[in-house]
Amino acid sequence: MQELVDISERYHRQVLLKELGVQGQQRLAEAKVLVLGSGGLGCPALLYLAAAGVGTIGIVDFDNVSMSNLHRQVLFGTEDIGQLKVLVAERKLKAINPEINILTYPVKLDNAGCLELFASYDIILDGTDNFATRYMVNDACVLLQKPLVYGAVSRFEGQVAVFAADKTGVNYRDLFPQPPVEGEVLNCAEAGVLGVLPGIIGSMQANEVIKLITGMGEVLKDQLYTYHALYNQHLTLQLSVVEENRKGIPKNEQEFLQTNYEWLCGIGVEKMEIEQEQFEELMEKGELTVIDVREENELPAISFVEHVKMPLSGLKEQLEKIEGETVVFICQSGKRSLQAAKLLAAINARINIYSLKGGVLNWKSKIS
Amino acid sequence: MEIQITIFGQLTDITGSSLVRVPAARDTEELLTILKQQYPALGTAKFVVAVDKKIIQGNTALTANSSIALLPPFSGG
Known part of the structure; x- marks a missing residue:
């Protein structure tokens, strides 16, 4: 009984919302969300998912904290430099909310890893930083029918979408069928990124996850949301299934395992x-x-x-x-x-x- | 008739601005031809076209009031 009281006090302000309520909170507690990349997007997403009481959160990231991460990766401080991101993240999130399970995977995600890991989660949040991984993750989510909450940033602009939300939902291939090759599009290390931007986009991803879990409101299914931080411009674009674009998606798990996503990107x-x-x-x-x-x-x-x-x-x-x-x-x-x-x-x-x-x-x- | 095109992401490195205007174009094919003449680097850049807030595939008719956007992929996280 004591525990129930604690839980309701922790989540009191959001349980008050009739759209969420006790039932929504229960759904959050039962949900399993896998966050790919604990970087600019992953950090804010993780903070809000943990605080909201998502019962099981997995974090995949093989990297260590470095100085150039700190302006945007708000889970980490100067004293964490050199440490594994997933372990620092786990420690800080546990301090915020000790009532949830946090599982850490300090690995570089590969094809087999996608199939193995994704199977035990309800929703995948993509906060990765390269096209090869993003296409791999997209295709895996399509094959396994896992909703993929996509977010990406560059300089002052961000994108959010919910892919493979259900059988009829669009996926990243409907937007961009083939990845650009290495060097064709600059990454954040080359093009730069405003620190607060992934904070906004990652928080929006967390919001999409919470809506998917609780059933509140509407998610960005079949839509691409774009945001420009300098001019406060935002745009929600309609996407539709393009069968022609989907040719590149492996037809089954075996084909998926054989696909070299780095080659697809010219790496x-x-x-x-x-x-x-x-x-x-x-x-x-x-x-x-x-x-x-x-x-x-x-x-x-x-x-x-x-x-x-x-x-x-x-x-x-x-x-x-x-x-x-x-x-x-x-x-x-x-x-x-x-x-x-x-x-x-x-x-x-x-x-x-x-x-x-x-x-x-x-x-x-x-x-x- | 003049058509306004909103340019996203690193495509602005090519156009020099996030807003580009071109004289009348009947459809997206014609529009892209004009744009690529004006900015040859767009010829090899990767992007999708949105007309009136819909990502389009193939050629799409335009009107004077069409809102157009060119969106490149980006992968930062």
């Missing part, structure tokens, strides 16, 4: 280059698709391996036709083939994609 593509030796090993294993991307009539002709011809000039139109587990691109010097490999990785990161370094000109035939 780590330099590792696609292989030497002749590795290429020969792949040939021995078999089940290899070799594609010559040189233009028609370029010499020397390739005689050392069975291959198909898809000149780079027309490759974009043919990319969707490329199938198989492993694909190796070949050209004259290895430059165009790497370009081709990047093009394919941007639309299909489920295939093992390689480019033969040095190309045909560098090929040493084994004549004994």
Whole structure:
């Protein structure tokens, strides 16, 4: 009985709201929310979710607190520099509300981790800071049908949306089907961000989570909310399902596990280059698709391996036709083939994609 | 008729302003052609177009009162 009294006093001011009430508070206590990234967006979201009495909160972040975090990541202080963010966050949130469960995951989220972790939570809050992770998280939420409370910031502008809210709900791919490649869009470290901005956007994400849990009001389902801190401008845009855009979403968990989201964003593509030796090993294993991307009539002709011809000039139109587990691109010097490999990785990161370094000109035939 | 376009995010690095005006355009295709002539870097930039607060796919007719926005993706957290 004592506990009940404590709870009602802690949450008294929000239980007073007839839209929330005791039932809403009970729903919050039973809810499980996973917060991805305890950075600019994660910190304010975590503060309000913990204070509101969300019963179980998971925090995923592999990073340590650094000085340049402090202007916006309000859970951390100067004395926390160098410590794991999730552990500092857990300590501070426990101090605010010892009645909730906090689970910490100091890991870099990967495909398998998404499937494993997301399954035990009701709602996922995305406060991550890069496109590769955001597309991975979006696709996982679509596959697992978990509501995803999305937020993103840059300089003075922020976006909020609720994706995959239900079976009919839009997701990030309906807005931007393919991620930009590395360097195409500046991140916060490069472009800068006003400290209070993620405070506003992260708090809005927490608000969406609380509405999803309690059923109060309306969430930003099928909508994208944008906010400009310098001019107090905000805009709510209508989104709709675009079937064409959804082609990139893995069809099942197995396809999801095979997808290389860093490749989709052009990260780590330099590792696609292989030497002749590795290429020969792949040939021995078999089940290899070799594609010559040189233009028609370029010499020397390739005689050392069975291959198909898809000149780079027309490759974009043919990319969707490329199938198989492993694909190796070949050209004259290895430059165009790497370009081709990047093009394919941007639309299909489920295939093992390689480019033969040095190309045909560098090929040493084994004549004994 | 003059059309006002609100530019979001780092696209303002290309346009130099968050508000851009172009003379009449019948539809979004024509509008984008004009914009890309004016700001060639938009040709390779990633963004979506909103007309009257709806994110559009494909070509969409415009009127004098259409409100248009160009929104790029960003990923900061």
